Amino acid sequence: MTTTRRALLGAAITAPALVQAQTQARLLIIGGGFGGATAANFARRTYPWLQVTLVEPKTSFVTCPYGNLVLGGFRQIADITHSYDGLRARGVTVVHDWATGIDANARSVRLQGGQSLGYDRLILSPGIALRWGAIEGYDEAAAQTMPHAWVPGDGAQTLLLRRQLEAMPDGGVVGLAIPGNPFRCPPGPYERISMIAAYLKRHKPRSKILALDAKEAFSKQGLFQDAWAALYPGMIEWVPASRDGRVVRVDPRAMEFETEFGTRHKLDVANVIPPQSAARIAADVGLTDNSGWVPVNPVTFEARAAANIHVVGDANIPGPMPKSGFVANTTAKQAVAAAAAALRGEAAPEAVYFNTCYSHVGDDYGISVVGVFRPNAEATAIVEVPNSGGVSPRGNLPDQRRLEATYADSWYASITQDMFG
Amino acid sequence: MRLFIPAIAALVLAAPAWAQNAPLAAQACLSCHGANGAGQGGVPGLAGRDRAELVALMAAFRANERPATIMGRITRGYSEAEIAASAEYFSRQGR
Numbered sequence: 001m002t003t004t005r006r007a008l009l010g011a012a013i014t015a016p017a018l019v020q021a022q023t024q025a026r027l028l029i030i031g032g033g034f035g036g037a038t039a040a041n042f043a044r045r046t047y048p049w050l051q052v053t054l055v056e057p058k059t060s061f062v063t064c065p066y067g068n069l070v071l072g073g074f075r076q077i078a079d080i081t082h083s084y085d086g087l088r089a090r091g092v093t094v095v096h097d098w099a100t101g102i103d104a105n106a107r108s109v110r111l112q113g114g115q116s117l118g119y120d121r122l123i124l125s126p127g128i129a130l131r132w133g134a135i136e137g138y139d140e141a142a143a144q145t146m147p148h149a150w151v152p153g154d155g156a157q158t159l160l161l162r163r164q165l166e167a168m169p170d171g172g173v174v175g176l177a178i179p180g181n182p183f184r185c186p187p188g189p190y191e192r193i194s195m196i197a198a199y200l201k202r203h204k205p206r207s208k209i210l211a212l213d214a215k216e217a218f219s220k221q222g223l224f225q226d227a228w229a230a231l232y233p234g235m236i237e238w239v240p241a242s243r244d245g246r247v248v249r250v251d252p253r254a255m256e257f258e259t260e261f262g263t264r265h266k267l268d269v270a271n272v273i274p275p276q277s278a279a280r281i282a283a284d285v286g287l288t289d290n291s292g293w294v295p296v297n298p299v300t301f302e303a304r305a306a307a308n309i310h311v312v313g314d315a316n317i318p319g320p321m322p323k324s325g326f327v328a329n330t331t332a333k334q335a336v337a338a339a340a341a342a343l344r345g346e347a348a349p350e351a352v353y354f355n356t357c358y359s360h361v362g363d364d365y366g367i368s369v370v371g372v373f374r375p376n377a378e379a380t381a382i383v384e385v386p387n388s389g390g391v392s393p394r395g396n397l398p399d400q401r402r403l404e405a406t407y408a409d410s411w412y413a414s415i416t417q418d419m420f421g
Numbered sequence: 422m423r424l425f426i427p428a429i430a431a432l433v434l435a436a437p438a439w440a441q442n443a444p445l446a447a448q449a450c451l452s453c454h455g456a457n458g459a460g461q462g463g464v465p466g467l468a469g470r471d472r473a474e475l476v477a478l479m480a481a482f483r484a485n486e487r488p489a490t491i492m493g494r495i496t497r498g499y500s501e502a503e504i505a506a507s508a509e510y511f512s513r514q515g516r
């Protein structure tokens with residue numbers, strides 16, 4: 001469809017006198033990231049009778065995905081920064097503000113700027129909060145010395161980590177502190193290790209990476225470790241919790257990590273990926289449980305604590321699905337479809353959820369994990385479809401790796417178009 | 422612009438935009454194969470391909486009868502009905 005025709009269609013549909021839409025229902029979306037931007041775009045494309053408003057404080061969105069490629073020198077921040085103009089052109093009202101409160105009975109959301117917005121259905125996709133202080137000494141001030149680069153904000157954290165890598169002497173040590181489950185993007189820390197290694201191999205080949213992990217095992221582990229041995233021999237040391245890998249304290253002045261059993265590691269560059277929870281707004285309005293995340297209905301994604309509020313993306317408890325951008329995308333569409341059905345007095349559509357997480361581990365070297373998921377028969381939980389999904393095959397398979405690196409790039413282009421285009 | 426509005430309103434009523442949208446089961450395809458399955462970079466297009474050809478291709482991926490980078494892992498998660506509905510949708514999209 002041409003832009004002109006799309007713009008005219010949008011105008012025609014939103015003019016209530018011209019088209020008698022089924023309803024003039026208001027869909028309000030909080031958070032303009034993977035879940036929220038997908039929801040807004042999908043809602044406008046699929047249910048033109050919905051009035052869609054998106055609340056997001058930032059005026060452009062820097063993706064976490066492909067941030068690791070910025071660290072490796074394969075991308076610039078501008079390549080992973082997206083504007084909200086495409087959503088506006090689709091007829092989404094974009095409000096750049098923070099949501100500070102939700103009144104579920106009155107169906108209204110309070111904004112920091114003082115305004116209140118009413119809704120018929122609310123989609124909440126606010127992402128994660130970093131649990132400052134969960135690792136002793138790791139607070140917002142410490143993150144200026146030991147970046148997390150796990151919530152990209154305006155890109156400053158990723159750029160800080162990149163500059164530190166550039167400034168580090170050859171022969172230096174890059175330390176990573178990696179959290180236990182669950183956390184945003186299970187393969188993300190290991191893709192990051194790989195991309196940092198790719199940079200060091202080229203520019204500072206005598207350097208080392210020390211990855212201290214609070215877990216015993218990780219996503220696509222065999223594939224990552226095969227690639228590290230082949231591409232970066234001797235450069236990467238990964239230490240699981242059972243070998244004293246859990247970082248419990250950091251000292252930004254001394255540039256040290258301290259582990260559970262008191263070992264101190266002196267570092268040249270320190271990346272702390274701290275433990276996480278659902279973003280603050282979800283906890284403030286009482287949607288989280290003791291875990292710090294939001295339990296949801298596996299078909300509609302309504303919060304267990306509040307029907308009518310659909311919580312998608314990393315903030316929820318997604319059963320066996322990972323906290324990924326792809327899962328945020330696929331579940332946001334189901335949540336919007338369920339919301340639209342409810343507004344029309346219909347049952348929620350049958351659900352199928354999909355995930356692929358690609359990781360770049362070197363030049364022309366990509367690996368993936370795939371999962372297809374559905375609600376169980378009782379609709380009480382989400383389960384993975386048996387005999388489907390899984391990780392890339394192991395072995396010396398250069399064609400497979402090259403293709404998967406290409407597919408990863410296509411994924412990034414397609415999903416960001418699906419969100420913002 | 423005012424002149425155009427009645428024509429467009431009629432068009433909207435006759436062929437609602439939402440009828441042209443991908444079924445939910447096919448939505449995930451778009452996240453790699455591009456908008457309407459038009460193709461994206463190294464990922465081939467699905468738009469405008471013959472429905473029966475697409476169904477046969479997916480069946481071959483599912484049965485491991487065709488070498489796959491990732492489509493075997495994907496297609497084994499979907500029902501025949503979902504694959505048929507998706508193939509139907511993509512076959513109707515312009516290339």
Ligand SMILES: Cc1cc2nc3c(=O)[nH]c(=O)nc-3n(C[C@H](O)[C@H](O)[C@H](O)COP(=O)(O)OP(=O)(O)OC[C@H]3O[C@@H](n4cnc5c(N)ncnc54)[C@H](O)[C@@H]3O)c2cc1C
Pocket residue numbers: 030031032033034035036055056057058061063064065066067068097098099100125126127128149150151184185188192279280281312313314315323324325326327328356357358359
């Ligand atoms: C290094 C890294 C690499 C990754 N790579 C991949 C990958 O390759 N593939 C993949 O699928 N996933 C990847 N991910 C995971 C992916 O980034 C997340 O799963 C995804 O961003 C989750 O979407 P979301 O909508 O929950 O949160 P986000 O995308 O973070 O969006 C949340 C938005 O909500 C806004 N917000 C928060 N609170 C409020 C409020 N009170 N009011 C208004 N707005 C608010 C925020 O400003 C933000 O823009 C990666 C993550 C990292 C860290």
